[in-house]
Amino acid sequence: MNATPLSSTDRTRLGRLSERGLTDRASLYEVLDGGLICHLGVVVNGSPRVIPTGYGRDGDTLYIHGSTGARSLIAGRDQEICVTITHLDGLVLARSMFHHSMNYRSAIIYGTPRPVTDPDEKLAALRAVSEQLAPGQWDVVRQPTRKELAATTVLALSLEEASVKVRNAPPSDDDEDYALDVWAGVVPVHQVFGTPIPDPNLRPGIPVPPHVTDRPNPTHATP
C-alpha cells in the first residue's frame, strides 16, 4: 500500500469524524478509479453550482471536459473548483434514528484548474476521461477530429489538495439501545451494469464487443 500522505490543508483535514479520513494516496486513486461520474462545484456570481460530469485520471492529474460553451467549465477557469466523487456502499440501519448512517467512499479535490491547450495532452486527457467511463472504447471508435477537439474544453486539476473519507462498518448504537427488539445492520447498495441495448440504428451483424460485455461491475465495499 502506497502511503504517500495526501495534503493536509485546513479544509482537507477533516472537521468531524476524522477517524473516517484516510490519508494515503493509494486510497485516493482507488476511490477515483472506481467511479463513473463526479460532481463538479464552481462559484458563479458568488453562489455555488454543482454539476454531474465525467472525469478521468492520469497520474496525479484529474481531467474534466465539456463543450466550449458549457457555463460550468467557463466559470471554473482561473478560479477554484471542487470535484467530489462518491460511492454509496450501504445504508446503515441502527436501533435509534440518531445513529442511522451510510457506508460510502468519497474523495474531495480542491484546486484552480489549468486549461489544457497542448494538443497531445488534450488528446491524452480525453482518452483518460473516455477510459474512465467506458474502458476500451477509445481504441475502436472514430477518433476526434481537429474541429471536435477545438469544440471541447479540457481542464486539468492537480490532485495535490485532496481528502478521502470512508465509512465501512456496522451501525454503532448507544450501549443501552443494543437491548432493543429492533433489527440493525447494513443494506448494501451496488451499482451494476445491465444488458447492453443496441442502438436501434445499428447496422446488422455487429456484435456487442467483449470489452463491453466482459466489463466487471463497479467495485463496492461491504462491511
Add this chain to the structure above:
Amino acid sequence: MNATPLSSTDRTRLGRLSERGLTDRASLYEVLDGGLICHLGVVVNGSPRVIPTGYGRDGDTLYIHGSTGARSLIAGRDQEICVTITHLDGLVLARSMFHHSMNYRSAIIYGTPRPVTDPDEKLAALRAVSEQLAPGQWDVVRQPTRKELAATTVLALSLEEASVKVRNAPPSDDDEDYALDVWAGVVPVHQVFGTPIPDPNLRPGIPVPPHVTDRPNPTHATP
C-alpha cells in the same frame, strides 16, 4: 402529469442542450423522490465545497441535516447553497468518441436555506430525511431524544428555483458515422440493494423486517 412550471431564472434556464431540460414540477419530484443521496454545494471563503449527504422532501421543501458541528451546514447558513441529485442511468457508447454521452436524470436546486428551529417541523424534517433513505425505519426505531435533536442542525431549502435535466436516448452520431463497423448502444447502469447484513451485535432471533426485505430497487430509466 402535473405541469406546474419550474422556475426559469437565468441559471435554471438551461444553457446548453436545452432540449434535455424538463420544466414541470412532477419531473422534479420524481428525480428527488427516487434518489438516496444528494451533493450539497456551499461556498467557503470564496471557494466551492461539494459534499455528499442525505436529504428528504416534504411538499415543496427539501430538508438536509447534519451535526451542529458540520462545517458544510454552518457555511450554508444565510447564504446560497446548491443541491444536486443525479441518477446515472446509462453509458451511451457512440461510433465516434465525440458523441459518447451518459443517460441520466438530474435536479439542481438553488436557494438560501432556512434553519429549522420549530420542534415539530424539525421532527417532521428528520422523518422526511429518514424515509428518503430507509422508508419504514422511522416507525420501528428509537425516536430522537431532546438532546439528540439539539445536536442536529436541519436546513430547509425551498424548491422554488430548480431545474431538471434528463437524457434518455440511444447515441446520436454524425450521419456519415452510421456506416462504420462499430457497435453502438447504451449500457444501462442500475443501483440495486444487496442482501441485508445483520449487525454482528444483533440480538438473536430478530428477523430482517419486511420493509427492508421488500424494498424495491431504486427506479432507473432505459431508453
